[in-house]
Amino acid sequence: MIRSPWRLFLPILLGFVAAPASAADEHAGHPVLGTVHFPVTCTPEAQQAFDEAMKLQHSFWYQAAHDAFSEVLQRDPECAMAHWGIAMTLLNNPFSPPPAQNLADGWAALEQARQLGAKSEREAGYIAALSEFYRDADTKDHRARVLAYEQAMAQLHARYPDDPEAAIYYALALNVAALPTDKTYAKQLAAAEILEAEVARQPDHPGVVHYLIHTYDYPPLAEHGLEAAERYAELAASAPHALHMPSHIFTRLGLWDRSIETNRRSAEVARAGKEMNGELHARDYMVYAYLQTGRDEAARQAIAEAQQFVGAESASPAGPFALAAMPARFALERSAWAEAASLAPQSTKFAFADAMTHFARAVGLARSGKPEAAAADVEALQSLADALRASNAYWAEQVDIQHMAATAWVAYAEGRRDEGLAMMSRAAEIEAGTEKHALTPGPLAPAREQLAEMLLAADRPAEALKEFEAVQQVEPNRLRALAGAGRAAELAGDLAAAKRYYGQAVEVAAAADTARPEIETARAFVAAN
DSSP states (O other), rough: OOOGGGGGGGHHHHHSSSOOOOOOTTSSSSSSOOOOOOOSSSOHHHHHHHHHHHHHHHHHHHHHHHHHHHHHHHTTTTEEEEEEHHHHHHHOSSSSSOOOHHHHHHHHHHHHHHHHHOOSSHHHHHHHHHHHHHTTTSSSSSHHHHHHHHHHHHHHHHOOOTTTTHHHHHHHHHHHHHHOOTTTOOHHHHEEEEEEHHHHHOOHHHHHHHHOOOOOOOOTTGGGGHHHHHHHHTTTTTOOOHHHHHHHHOOOOOOOOHHHHHHHHHHHHHHTTTOHHHHHHHHHEEEEEEHHHHHHHHHHHHHEEEHHTOOOOOOSSHHHHHHHHHHEEEHHHOOOOOHHHTTTOOOOOHHHHHHHEEEEEEEHHHHHHHHHHHHHHHHHHHHHHHHTTTHHHHHHHHHHHHHHHHHHHHHHHTHHHHHHHHHHHHHHHHHTSSSTTTTTTSSSOOHHHHHHHHHTTTTTTTHHHHHHHHHHHHHHHHHHHHHHHHHHHHHTTTTOOOOOOOHHHHHHHHOOOSHHHHHHHHHHHHHHH
């Protein structure tokens, strides 16, 4: 686990009971982290420190939280729940599997908690429940342990229905266990019921608003998360992740300016705390939003500022993923096919991050008229998907979709147009059956949007229009989809639709800092009509 310098700031963090405040207080020496009270059977001094540590943990500031729980033990070496807290921090962001060393260290922390002995049945329940996540990590896969933890938290919540922390952590467990293929969103809706009741009781609790955002981070549910998104960044303004999380909802709703601003603040706070992965994760979302508004030069600058981290070691996929995704997005969103083709492949510990570059290269080569040169990258995508299959079914499928889309572009470029269209249609259907990961603001290029562009290239504008419109149902205000829909409608002779979609594209790109051809076409059409 990467450590941070936050132990230097623990006297500040533990010396104040943070209350909601304005963003102006972020750097005023008073940490703005929200309000949490998690009763534990420890000394009064340790209880205060425990509550402060929980504020950090509920905002996934796990490096700082780890040190804060260690401070709890210094205040009360017999506080068994501090070891539970340390084990909780070692999950990192629980929506991704933690590193193997964290699993070993987390189990060791829980062993220490058991050796000390829980001071109440309730605390023993917390320790036992989290143990299900760590138990037999060398023989049981991540999914099985996630489900075991979810069931254990369900039982703990049922046993202590008046314990708000048990309710909150059960809701988080439901969200983590939710399958991306379940379009009923059953677990998310169950979590929402718990969290909505809790936010009425504890409006200043950072975990409640944080997990509500995760709960609603899906196209059909995103509108319900707007209130939590608007609140979280101010409630816990000292935490980089709290400043970033609202952009999950803003991205889902196509609110690009708001996403840019909250991620800018997140990246600044993360950089001040030397939180590389937090900064890069925020930058990826920020670059995505810049590109949707035509602010290509701003995106270029944000990517350039991230280059200092290239090659840095990371136990988390967030940093390596962002470093691969940002330049790939920058090329593909701008139709800079030769630029995409020239991206340099990277080799990291995270195959799905490496796939980003190979996908961009393959598409760039195919769409710049060099499909035969894409063979190595298409083969690399297949190999990366195969490598992921045994350990990470979700990302294996995502790379499979990229492989299918890249192969479709190669087929189309080689003159096998029907084959390419059929393959891209299949990629779009598979992608529609799953959900994006919290790690990313969205795919490098939605498969359905690629299908629409291929149909447009094949002189089938009416069909292309339907696909561009379908993209908007999942990815509202995507600039390429809006401009593409306008062009498709124009070619299909639907001038009313063309005016509508071109008008939306012009509105979204009102602050564009570059003259992309599709933006200029939209502006010219609107001006003439």
